[in-house]
Amino acid sequence: MxxxxxIEKEFKQIFRNKTILKMILLLPLVQLLVLPLAADYEIxxxxxxxxxxxRSSVARDLISSITASGYxxxxxxxxxxxxxxxxxxxxxxxLILEIPKDFERALRRQQAVRxxxxxxxxxxxxxxxxxxxxxxxxxxxxxxxxxxxxxxTGGVPQKEIHFEPLNWYNPxxxxxxxxxxxxxxxxxxxxxxxxxxLNIVKExxxxxxxxxxxxxxxxxxxxxxxxxxxxxxGMFVFSIGLLVIAPLVYHIFxxxxxxxxxxxLAIYMVAILGIGLLISTYSNTQQQAMSLxxxxxxxxxxxxxxxxxxxSMPAWGRAIAYCNPVTHFIEVTRLVILKGSGFRDxxxxxxxxxxxxxxxxxxxxxxxxxxx
Amino acid sequence: MKQLSVFIRKEFFHVFRDRKTLLLLxxxxxxxxxxxxxxxxxxxxxxKVLICDYAKDDASQRIIEKLKASRNFDVVQQKxxxxxxxxxxxxxxxxxxxxxxxxxxxxxxxxxxxxVQIIADASDPNKASxxxxxxxxxxxxxxxxxxxxVNGPRIDTEIRxxxxxxxxxxxxxxxGVISLxxxxxxxxxxxIAIVKExxxxxxxxxxxxxxNPFLIIIxxxxxxxxxxxxxxxxxxxxxxxxxxxxxxxxxxxxYFESSLMILTCLSLGLLISNVTASQQAAMLISLMxxxxxxxxxxxxxxxxxxxxxxxxxxxxxxxxxWYYIIVKDVMIKGLGxxxxxKETLILAGMTTVLLLISVQTFKTRLAS
Numbered sequence: 001m002x003x004x005x006x007i008e009k010e011f012k013q014i015f016r017n018k019t020i021l022k023m024i025l026l027l028p029l030v031q032l033l034v035l036p037l038a039a040d041y042e043i044x045x046x047x048x049x050x051x052x053x054x055r056s057s058v059a060r061d062l063i064s065s066i067t068a069s070g071y072x073x074x075x076x077x078x079x080x081x082x083x084x085x086x087x088x089x090x091x092x093x094x095l096i097l098e099i100p101k102d103f104e105r106a107l108r109r110q111q112a113v114r115x116x117x118x119x120x121x122x123x124x125x126x127x128x129x130x131x132x133x134x135x136x137x138x139x140x141x142x143x144x145x146x147x148x149x150x151x152x153t154g155g156v157p158q159k160e161i162h163f164e165p166l167n168w169y170n171p172x173x174x175x176x177x178x179x180x181x182x183x184x185x186x187x188x189x190x191x192x193x194x195x196x197x198l199n200i201v202k203e204x205x206x207x208x209x210x211x212x213x214x215x216x217x218x219x220x221x222x223x224x225x226x227x228x229x230x231x232x233x234g235m236f237v238f239s240i241g242l243l244v245i246a247p248l249v250y251h252i253f254x255x256x257x258x259x260x261x262x263x264x265l266a267i268y269m270v271a272i273l274g275i276g277l278l279i280s281t282y283s284n285t286q287q288q289a290m291s292l293x294x295x296x297x298x299x300x301x302x303x304x305x306x307x308x309x310x311x312s313m314p315a316w317g318r319a320i321a322y323c324n325p326v327t328h329f330i331e332v333t334r335l336v337i338l339k340g341s342g343f344r345d346x347x348x349x350x351x352x353x354x355x356x357x358x359x360x361x362x363x364x365x366x367x368x369x370x371x372x
Numbered sequence: 373m374k375q376l377s378v379f380i381r382k383e384f385f386h387v388f389r390d391r392k393t394l395l396l397l398x399x400x401x402x403x404x405x406x407x408x409x410x411x412x413x414x415x416x417x418x419x420k421v422l423i424c425d426y427a428k429d430d431a432s433q434r435i436i437e438k439l440k441a442s443r444n445f446d447v448v449q450q451k452x453x454x455x456x457x458x459x460x461x462x463x464x465x466x467x468x469x470x471x472x473x474x475x476x477x478x479x480x481x482x483x484x485x486x487x488v489q490i491i492a493d494a495s496d497p498n499k500a501s502x503x504x505x506x507x508x509x510x511x512x513x514x515x516x517x518x519x520x521x522v523n524g525p526r527i528d529t530e531i532r533x534x535x536x537x538x539x540x541x542x543x544x545x546x547x548g549v550i551s552l553x554x555x556x557x558x559x560x561x562x563x564i565a566i567v568k569e570x571x572x573x574x575x576x577x578x579x580x581x582x583x584n585p586f587l588i589i590i591x592x593x594x595x596x597x598x599x600x601x602x603x604x605x606x607x608x609x610x611x612x613x614x615x616x617x618x619x620x621x622x623x624x625x626x627y628f629e630s631s632l633m634i635l636t637c638l639s640l641g642l643l644i645s646n647v648t649a650s651q652q653a654a655m656l657i658s659l660m661x662x663x664x665x666x667x668x669x670x671x672x673x674x675x676x677x678x679x680x681x682x683x684x685x686x687x688x689x690x691x692x693x694w695y696y697i698i699v700k701d702v703m704i705k706g707l708g709x710x711x712x713x714k715e716t717l718i719l720a721g722m723t724t725v726l727l728l729i730s731v732q733t734f735k736t737r738l739a740s
Contacts, residue, residue, distance in 0.1 A: 019649070023656045031664055034686075038668045038679050045677050062527075088534070089705060091697070107525040117531045122704050124539030125414030126675065129502075131531045132509060138529055145525050159480045161515045162487045165504050167494035168461060178496050183664065190660045198652050205572075283392070286651045287564050291396040294560065294659055295404070298553075301663065302408055307673050309499055311446075311467075312417035317410070331464055338495040341462045 002217055006225025010199075014229060024195065024233060028187035032241050033249060036179040039307075046130045049076040049084040049093040056104035065141055066097070071133045088120050095119045095130055107145065169338050176250045181333040182306040184241040188265075189272050189300060189326055192234045194293050196276030200226055201289040204280075219368055227273045234269045235262075255340035261333065264350060267357050268329045274360030275325075281367040300326040325356050375583050379591035386565075387595045397561065397599060398606070401553045405607050408549045409615040413541030416502050420466040421445045424452035431477035431486075435514050439470070444506045457491065467493050468503045480518065535704050546611045547699035548672025551692035554604065554630070555637050555666055556659070561596050562641030563654040571650055585734065593638045600634045601627075620706025629702065629712070632719050633695040639726035640691070646733045670696050694718050 015021060048066065052059055067074050075093045076084060087093045098116040106113045117134060121127035143158075170177045203209040212222055242261070246252040254261065275296065283289040303310065303321045310321040321327050328349040335341035335349075343350070388394060421439065425432050440447045448466060450456050460466045471489035473479075479486040490507050492500035536543045566589070569575040578588050608626070611617040619626075641658065648654040667673055669687040676687050687693055694715040701707040701715075709716070 017650075019653050020656065023653065023660070027656065027660050031661075034683070035664055035668055038683050038687075039674050043675070089707065090711060107527070110525050112526040112528055114528045114530055117529050119531060119533050121533035121536035121539055121543075122700055123414070123544045124536055124541055125502075125544075127533055127536070128539055129505065131533075132505065135529055135531070138527055142527055145527075158519050159484045159515065160486075161480070161511055162485065163508050163511070164487055164489045165508075166489060166491045167497075167500055167504075168491055170494035170497060170500075173494055173497040173501060175497050178498070186664065187660075190663070194655065194660060195652075198655065202652065285390070285393070286655070287390070287561075287568065288393050288396065290560065290564065290651075290655050290659070291393060291400060294556065294663075295396070295400045297659070297663060298404055298556075299407070301667065302412065307667075308412050308414060309416050309419070311419055312413050312415060313411045320407075320411075334495050335462070335464050339462050339464075341464070345463045 003221055003225055003228075006217070006221065007228050010225060010229040014233070024191060025237065028184075028191065028237050029240060029245065031187060032180070032183055032245055035183055036176045036250065039175055039179040039183075043126055043129045043133075044071055046072050046095065046126075046133070047075040047093045048072045048134075049078075049087050049096045050074065051079060051081050051084045051096060051098040052077065053079055053101040054099050054103035055079070058104040058107060059099045062099070062138070062141055063097075066134065066137050069133070069137050071130075085118075088118065091120070093120070094126065095134065097134070177252060177338055178334070179306075180241075180246055180250050180252055181337050182304070182330050184238060184246070185326060185330050185333055186301055186304070186306065187241070188234050188238045188269070189329075190297060191237060192230055192269055192272035193276040193279070193297065194290075195233070196226065196230045196273045197279040197283075197289045197293050198286055199230070200277065200280035201283055201286050205285055220365060223277060223365060223368065227270070227277070230273055230276075231266075231269050234272070235265065238265055252337065254337045256336035256342065260343055260346075261336050264329065264332050264336075264346070264353060267350075268325065268353050271325050271353055271357035271360055274357060274364055277364035278360055278367065281364055281369075300324055303327070304330055306330055322352075325353060328352050376587050376591060379583060379588060380594045383565075383591050383595045387599065397557065398603060401557055401603050402606055402610060404553050405546065405549050406610060406614065409542055409546045409611060409617075412545040412549070414544065415444070415539075415541060416499060416506070417443055418446045419444060419468060419499070419503055420448055421503075421507070422448045422450060422457060422460055422466045422469040424457065424469060424471045425449065426452050426474045427472045427476035429475075429477040431480055431514075431518075432472040435472065435476075435488075435511055438510050438514050439507070442506070442510050444503070445510075461493050464493075467496070467499055468507060470507060540616070542611075542615050542617060543700075543704055544672055546615055546617050547696055547703065548670055550604075550607055550611070550699060551633070551670055551695040552666055552672075553607075554600065554633060554695070555692045556662065557603070558596065558600050558634055558637030559641040559644065559662065560655070560658045561599075562593060562638050563644040563648070563658050564651055565592055565596065566642070566645035567648055567651050567654040570645075586731065589642060589730075589734070593642065597631075597634055597638060600637075601631065604630050604634070617703060619703055621702035621708065625709055625712075626699070626702045629695070629698045629716060629719075632716065632723065633691060633698075636691045636719050636723045636726065639723050639730060642730045643726055643733070646730055646735070666690055666692050669693055672696055691719060691722055 050063055063074070066072050076087050078084065081098060084093065084096045088096055096118040100113065103113055115138065117131065119127045119131050167173055279289055279292045279296065283292055303324050304326040305321065310318060310327060313321065332346050332349050335346055423436055423439065425436065436447065439445050457469045469491040471491065473487060476486050488511060490504050492504050494500040533539060569578060579585055612619050644654055644657050648657065669690040670692045671687070676684055679687065698712050698715050701712050
């Protein structure tokens with residue numbers, strides 16, 4: 001009975017502050033509409049500057065087969081390496097291809113020629129992929145040299161392995177399929193952790209918590225009264241994302257059971273609110289709570305496997321990622337929404353989330369003191 | 373002038389007396405830069421790969437050995453079956469499956485051609501395409517080994533990686549994390565510091581003091597400016613010593629640009645504090661509203677040129693995008709002001725506009 005009034009009080013407080021309410025609802029949804037479009041990692045549009053000292057027909061043909069591949073955009077064509085390097089310096093070109101003098105003549109004389117490629121490697125991944133693409137195009141071109149009227153002798157047939165790449169669950173490599181569930185999870189997590197921790201610390205800062213502390217309300221009741229409203233708001237925002245925005249805007253329809261997602265979500269929200277609660281018990285001012293929440297959120301976000309794979313990290317990094325509830329819930333949403341996995345498939349992640357919910361909440365309740 | 377210095381001292385006291393917050397302010401950015409500098413990488417390592425070896429011959433053995441030797445893959449072998457692949461994907465326990473067909477060696481020897489299936493879990497498209505290309509490259513290397521080198525006309529390539537010969541992820545991520553952390557911390561802290569006075573009612577007292585209201589705001593910003601510069605110095609020191617970031621360009625220039633960036637962020641925080649009334653609202657805007665967009669639009673996570681045009685335009689509004697370019701240019705490439713003047717000008721322009729709007733919206737009387 002007491003709990004009902006407490007929850008009513010919280011809801012009244014939340015609904016009366018129209019600015020905050022609007023932000024809680026709008027900020028996540030607008031971000032969900034915009035951000036997934038930004039997360040396309042496929043490396044294309046590599047800008048290339050060509051330094052051609054030969055200017056022969058074979059050189060021109062090689063360049064056109066590079067640009068025709070669709071990965072490269074010819075940014076600059078000239079015969080001055082310094083000029084090309086200046087463009088690379090300014091990030092206007094990602095790599096420089098230098099074709100030596102007497103390129104065609106050497107080929108016609110049945111000799112091997114060496115091309116020089118300089119790659120801007122500040123972004124290591126992009127550099128190695130770009131370099132690989134270029135090498136593949138050039139080695140394909142090697143095979144077709146005879147088409148250029150160059151005699152290829154020495155006809156040992158080459159053994160060749162063909163690749164048949166298959167992309168399961170997302171044959172057209174649609175990035176939204178991956179990002180939308182992930183970003184939705186991050187947004188709901190932020191609502192839960194921030195709002196919950198700030199709400200309690202605000203009462204501490206204003207002193208109103210003293211008033212609650214002197215009432216006969218038990219501390220578990222008080223905490224429940226704080227958690228339930230934010231739990232409901234989190235579920236609500238997630239539902240709009242999953243049931244309205246994902247299907248209507250991104251054409252994502254869960255392949256697995258929606259009930260299963262909600263089951264995990266319900267427990268996940270408890271775990272997240274537990275973290276918020278824990279933060280609030282360790283801070284006295286909203287400023288402290290915010291800094292702590294910010295730190296946790298950055299950690300959760302960047303270590304969740306949403307942007308970079310957690311498997312690539314060293315063992316201690318993987319251990320941190322393993323303690324990150326966001327990692328597990330993103331995995332669950334991806335498994336269930338995209339692959340239609342069932343309860344048995346997600347059992348490991350599910351048990352970890354349950355365990356975290358229990359640990360964080362117990363810790364927070366033990367640490368919460370009614371006297372200051 | 374004396375009044376101003378008194379106010380600034382008051383603000384410094386505020387910041388230094390709250391030990392817990394101070395510790396967080398210093399510790400957090402350092403911890404984050406260190407942690408993410410060590411951990412974040414675009415390269416995919418130890419990805420679980422299931423190999424379905426129907427061939428079980430010499431060729432398949434050598435391909436598997438090659439895959440095992442690669443640090444990109446963590447090879448899992450099982451009795452080959454289609455159901456096993458599906459099961460593993462549904463559990464999310466593998467990211468890639470490679471199917472080596474029967475008679476692989478025989479086909480290569482006698483037909484000079486064989487097919488290999490590479491099945492990727494494309495629910496994570498980035499990882500799927502990266503892993504497929506790693507696998508293709510590894511197997512192609514085997515193909516090159518079994519082929520005789522051809523004499524005759526041939527084009528070779530010599531690839532040189534400029535600026536980052538070892539392709540370290542640190543070069544990309546440390547500047548990114550620095551600009552991300554600097555932006556969020558500065559914006560968050562200034563906006564909160566001012567709104568806090570509003571919320572607790574002490575702003576009213578400051579506003580009736582004889583000091584010009586703008587000077588009050590300036591005195592609020594000074595401690596955070598100093599703090600941010602000190603913070604930045606620690607971050608730079610750590611990234612150059614522990615994380616192996618190079619410092620090719622002028623340190624002075626980097627400090628100048630960083631101060632500019634900090635100013636931009638402080639004015640953004642100021643603006644937020646003007647339009648909000650409670651710490652909660654200020655925090656919602658500066659954290660929930662800005663964390664994801666700055667992460668995505670700074671350009672260190674996802675290439676900006678892949679984004680749709682409207683988003684590229686939005687990205688131009690994110691200060692950390694420009695600062696990220698400057699940090700890379702100065703620290704890694706060693707460029708001077710002649711090459712980064714455009715970005716500098718943009719940051720300066722942003723600061724001016726933000727400050728002008730803040731002055732316009734600043735209320736010397738609190739709404740009743």
